[in-house]
Amino acid sequence: MDVNNSLESLEKEDPIKCIFFCEFHPVVGPVISCQIPENYISKEVFDSVSVYIITKLELQRSTITVTLPNYKILGFPVRIDDKKYARNAFQFNLCFVCNTKARAVHYEPVVTKLSDYLIALEVENNFLSGGNLANNLSPILKQVLNDLNTKGECALTEGPTATHLKVVKIRHSPQAVVDCQVPIFIKPLPEDKWDLTTQQVAPFIDGFNHVARIANLSDVENNLVKACVQNLVYYGVVALVPLFQYSNIYCTTPKLNVLIQDVDLQRICLKYVAKSQRYLPCIRDVFRIYAAMTRGTTIRDLCVRFNPANLRINERKLVQFGVLEGIIRRVHKYPVFLGDCPELNKSLSGLASLDEICCATGIGAQQLEDQLEKDNNVVMLWK
Numbered sequence: 001m002d003v004n005n006s007l008e009s010l011e012k013e014d015p016i017k018c019i020f021f022c023e024f025h026p027v028v029g030p031v032i033s034c035q036i037p038e039n040y041i042s043k044e045v046f047d048s049v050s051v052y053i054i055t056k057l058e059l060q061r062s063t064i065t066v067t068l069p070n071y072k073i074l075g076f077p078v079r080i081d082d083k084k085y086a087r088n089a090f091q092f093n094l095c096f097v098c099n100t101k102a103r104a105v106h107y108e109p110v111v112t113k114l115s116d117y118l119i120a121l122e123v124e125n126n127f128l129s130g131g132n133l134a135n136n137l138s139p140i141l142k143q144v145l146n147d148l149n150t151k152g153e154c155a156l157t158e159g160p161t162a163t164h165l166k167v168v169k170i171r172h173s174p175q176a177v178v179d180c181q182v183p184i185f186i187k188p189l190p191e192d193k194w195d196l197t198t199q200q201v202a203p204f205i206d207g208f209n210h211v212a213r214i215a216n217l218s219d220v221e222n223n224l225v226k227a228c229v230q231n232l233v234y235y236g237v238v239a240l241v242p243l244f245q246y247s248n249i250y251c252t253t254p255k256l257n258v259l260i261q262d263v264d265l266q267r268i269c270l271k272y273v274a275k276s277q278r279y280l281p282c283i284r285d286v287f288r289i290y291a292a293m294t295r296g297t298t299i300r301d302l303c304v305r306f307n308p309a310n311l312r313i314n315e316r317k318l319v320q321f322g323v324l325e326g327i328i329r330r331v332h333k334y335p336v337f338l339g340d341c342p343e344l345n346k347s348l349s350g351l352a353s354l355d356e357i358c359c360a361t362g363i364g365a366q367q368l369e370d371q372l373e374k375d376n377n378v379v380m381l382w383k
Helices: 003-009 043-053 105-125 133-150 196-204 211-218 222-234 256-261 263-273 283-291 299-306 315-324 354-361 365-373
Strands: 018-025 029-036 064-067 072-075 078-081 089-098 153-158 161-166 182-185 238-241 249-252 328-331 333-337 378-382
Touching: 018 043, 018 133, 029 043, 029 133, 043 064, 043 072, 072 105, 078 105, 089 105, 105 161, 133 153, 133 161, 182 211, 182 222, 196 211, 196 222, 211 222, 222 238, 238 315, 249 315, 256 263, 256 283, 263 283, 263 315, 283 299, 283 315, 299 315, 315 328, 333 354, 354 365, 365 378
Parallel strands: none
Antiparallel strands: 018 029, 018 089, 064 072, 072 089, 078 089, 153 161, 182 238, 249 328, 333 378
């Protein structure tokens, strides 16, 4: 669906700013022999950190990150021992330079593999030490810098030696999945690359069924469904949204302003929330409904006030899109029992939301809320 493009644009990693090759010269010591773009790292900056880049033997073949006020330098120091070299060894380090605050961990395997490729070229035909280093290496570094920043991968061939570099995004472990959360596909699911449990669960992931209901419909054990959904979240195939109910309350975020200004986001939004693709709604109407989402106003109240169907808007998809894009967020209700603790009230500690209690007890949201409102010992926290 088109919303993927907008979501994926937020996931792009910071680009590589520079790639440089440095070595230990037998006369002058550590020097930068080649860098793309030229003079990105000044001699003064390099000299101040060269001891950490051209390192001692104990740190050879280890990824090293040096963080400076303006740069983050990632390298993989290498030493080739051979009597043909001055001092019987050739030491070098191929380094990637990123912004100081950028994550560089996903570049570590690339730096390692590219360094091993250069070692192979050097052993094969003195590619690095033969006297034409800048001429030999500059085209390679230019290609690597351009291809990794634009495509995330790069294929290199120098004579009979070839390698393929690919940036693999390192994702954070997703939070544990709970019964009341609703998974929704944000990318297509490749049918031939997933286990049988995922293939059995996937048909019931429609953006509205919560995890407990998916387990029941798919006849898969609840914990297996949670593990399956968590795995899909990890790989960026699925996102989690709150369970949709007409009693839900949402409030806007600062990203509502982006919807006013971003024409592409408006186009994606209108196609997503439309009741029919033949007749798209007006962005003004969509914005008015989003702007009216405030604390104390339920989706039911908004439907009565605006009648989304007459505006060609599917209110379920409107809420779904707003949550996925961060335009709105759910305001959850957390009941707290202040009196003695009868059987139901054991879960009313303020740590479980109304959604979670409904899933755990099997009581409908409106029925539970009506029941709690009659109890003077229960207060409702909104957050």
